[in-house]
Structures are given as C-alpha cells and as structure tokens.
Amino acid sequence: MKLILLGPPGAGKGTQAKYLIEDYDIVQLSTGDILRAAIAKKTPLGLKAQEIMAKGDLVSDEIVNAIISERLDDEDCQNGFILDGFPRTIAQADALNAMLDEKNISLDAVIELKVDEDILVKRILNRAKESDQTRADDNEEVIRNRLKVYRELTEPLVEYYSAKGLIKSVDGTMGMEKVRQAIKSALQE
Ligand code: AMP
Numbered sequence: 607m608k609l610i611l612l613g614p615p616g617a618g619k620g621t622q623a624k625y626l627i628e629d630y631d632i633v634q635l636s637t638g639d640i641l642r643a644a645i646a647k648k649t650p651l652g653l654k655a656q657e658i659m660a661k662g663d664l665v666s667d668e669i670v671n672a673i674i675s676e677r678l679d680d681e682d683c684q685n686g687f688i689l690d691g692f693p694r695t696i697a698q699a700d701a702l703n704a705m706l707d708e709k710n711i712s713l714d715a716v717i718e719l720k721v722d723e724d725i726l727v728k729r730i731l732n733r734a735k736e737s738d739q740t741r742a743d744d745n746e747e748v749i750r751n752r753l754k755v756y757r758e759l760t761e762p763l764v765e766y767y768s769a770k771g772l773i774k775s776v777d778g779t780m781g782m783e784k785v786r787q788a789i790k791s792a793l794q795e
Contacts, residue, residue, distance in 0.1 A: 612763055
C-alpha cells in the first residue's frame with residue numbers, strides 16, 4: 607500500500623500513520639520527524655531547518671524532495687509506505703510525481719483527515735502540555751502560522767489529488783480508533 611496522509615497540523619496524521627504501519631505492514635516517512643532528528647543531531651541539514659521550523663514556516667522544497675527521494679529507495683519502503691507531512695506544496699507534489707514515475711511506483715490513495723481549525727489549536731496545545739518532549743513550534747502564535755501555511759500552500763493539494771481520483775476524505779474529529787476504521791473502509795472502496 608502506497609499512501610499519502612494529508613491534513614492540517616493536529617489532525618492526527620502521526621497517530622493514524624502508526625496505525626497504518628500496523629494494519630498494512632508499511633513504513634512511515636515523516637519529513638517532520640526526519641527534520642527534527644537532524645536538528646537533534648545538529649547536522650548541517652538540522653541547522654538549516656531549525657529556525658524555519660521554529661517559526662512554523664516550510665523548509666525549502668529542495669530539502670524535503672531530496673529527503674523523500676533518497677528514502678524511497680531504501681529496502682524497507684518496497685512493501686509500501688505512508689508519506690506523512692509530504693508533499694506540502696504543489697511544487698512538492700509535482701516533484702513527487704516525477705520521482706514516483708522514475709522509480710516506477712504508483713500511489714494507491716491520498717487520505718485527507720478533515721478537522722476544524724478551532725479544534726486543531728486546542729488539540730495541539732493539549733499535546734504540547736501532555737508531552738514530555740517540547741516542540742519549538744507548539745505555541746499558539748506558531749500554531750496559527752502553521753495552520754495558515756497549511757491553508758494557503760497545502761490545502762490546494764486536496765483538489766490536486768481529487769483531480770487524479772486519489773482522494774479519500776475522512777472525518778478526523780472522531781475518536782482515534784473510529785478514524786482508523788474509517789480509513790480502512792475508505793481504502794477498501
Ligand atoms: P510536521 O511534523 O509534519 O508538522 O512538520 C513540522 C515542521 O517541519 C513544519 O512546520 C515545517 O517547518 C517542516 N516540514 C515538515 N515537512 C515539510 C515539508 N514537506 N515541506 C516543508 N517543510 C516541512
């Protein structure tokens with residue numbers, strides 16, 4: 607199963623990605639996780655991404671395109687993968703298309719998790735409070751910016767993938783298990 611998980615910050619992409627890994631024996635490719643790991647290790651990539659991420663802006667398409675292109679060649683991706691947090695712009699989606707064509711891979715579906723903005727802000731702030739790992743981008747001002755960036759740059763991808771007949775929209779406000787089941791049924795359709 608080769609999937610993209612699309613949705614605003616706080617929609618539950620990370621949680622659902624973990625379920626999808628179990629349910630379909632695939633790997634999660636999260637550009638956010640890869641970038642955070644690079645920041646923790648203080649690699650040149652991490653140093654470049656750190657300030658941009660702390661503001662809730664997007665790192666350059668070149669950086670994330672390269673991360674994903676390399677990662678897709680790894681052995682563990684051959685059985686399938688779930689792209690979580692990538693693509694986030696039309697330019698990234700175009701780059702992904704070219705990569706997939708070149709690697710002879712075709713996507714099965716793009717899952718869109720739909721959640722209202724007010725719920726998202728509350729969720730992210732709660733996640734920040736409950737988590738022992740602090741994320742530099744989990745305060746209200748930055749969250750609002752991340753949501754704006756999503757609306758302006760990423761949401762157009764719903765239309766983009768609808769036109770390709772790949773979108774499966776799921777209500778992300780339900781409980782986590784319910785969302786998991788809704789995704790499974792959507793993928794069976
Ligand atoms: P996430 O964990 O997916 O919410 O990503 C956290 C942050 O990492 C984002 O706010 C961006 O700064 C950066 N990031 C992650 N994925 C991408 C991407 N595909 N394109 C650009 N920036 C990204």
